[in-house]
Amino acid sequence: MLAKRIIPCLDVADGRVKKGVNFVNLTDVGDPVAIAAAYQQQGADELVFLDIFATNEHRQTMADIVEQVSAQVFMPLTIGGGISSVTDMQRLLKAGADKISINSAAVANPALITAGAEKFGNQCIVVAIDTAWDAQAQQYRVYTHGGQQATDLDAIAWAKAVVARGAGELLVTSMDRDGTKAGFDTDLYQALGAAVNVPIIASGGAGNLADFETVFQQSPVDGALAASVFHYGELTISEVKHALAAKGVVVR
Template sequence: MLAKRLIPCLDVADGRVKKGVNFVDLTDVGDPIEIAAAYQQQGADELVFLDITATNEHRKTMADLVERVSRQVFMPLTIGGGIQSVADMQRLLRAGADKTAINSAAVAHPELISAGAQKFGNQCIVVAIDTAWDEQQQRYRVYTHGGQQATDLDALTWAQRCVELGAGELLVTSMDRDGTKRGFDDRLYQALGRVVNVPIIASGGAGKLADFTDVFTQTPVDGALAASVFHYGELTISDVKQALRTEGVPVR
């Protein structure tokens, strides 16, 4: 079994790291460069950097900030937010990204997934899927524009389509669990694991050590992404890795 990955996430707006609950009520956490350097020292396996207002503000991801962050970290760096074209992907890869994440643009223009995969390789293309459970329809619905716009896409069907188009990895966020610290939505990731065969990163809901153990032992995800518990020092990367080792989960 491949080692599982622990991935802090920097949600950035106005050049600062922000964190909210259920994608709203954002509060300032700190400077992205300082926080990235701290995660480097803690032993994070990867880092995700999301420019969370770029799409809604109709602008490009801040490549200069990405470049400064990339100088602080020597681990894989995934960048997302505001990517609309292959040229945008290339600009961010040149700024220091190892992978680019697309969400709203992928829904609007699925061919962008294939175009990026053909030019840079599947391993560079991460499709981020924000989803929430629709009780009436009994399915996971896909949302875009930072969780503000509902689509009619079913998350499991969309995940399959993304992989068919060339996505090398899926970053799937449970909006229901985001910032709640109630644990990952294991049911969601179990269902995804039955329909796709690419690495899945679970996001949304981490609150305690057992949440990481549960998602890695009860679902087929390859990585677990968290923000609040790491940003506020409630848990450290080393805390989580030690707990996972104790439970027999392979980590780096």
């Protein structure tokens, strides 16, 4: 059995780490380089760095901050936000990224997934899916542009499509749970796990140790991503790993 991964996420805007609830009401958390270094010391398995306004502001992800962060950490670094071409991917990989995360650009141009996978390998291309439950349509709807624009895409069908195009990993955020600390949406991840055979990272809703235990015990996800509980010192990564190990979950 592959060890489960605990992954902190840095949502960055204006060169600072931010955190909100349900993708809004952002507050300043601190310096991304210092926070990344702290997570390195705590034993994070990977780090996800998202330039949250790059797409809406029609600009490229901040490669200079990526370089600074990659100089401080030695764990795999996934970078997303404002990436719309293979050239953008290459620039960030040269800056220190190990994996590239695309979301809005993948929806707008699905061929980009294949182009990136062919040039850099499937393992390098992470498709991020931001989704919220649509009660009327009875489906998980895909959103783009930092959760601001709804699409007609069903998240489960979209997950299948992006994997078929070459995505080597999925980073799936429940917008309903984001920042709420109400627990991960295990129903979502069970449905995704039944639909695709690539690693899935669960995001949105981590609030306590039991939430991490539940998502790993009740769904087939490979990693759990969190921000608020780590940023505000409510939990440390080592605490989470010790608690998971005590419940029989294999961690690194």
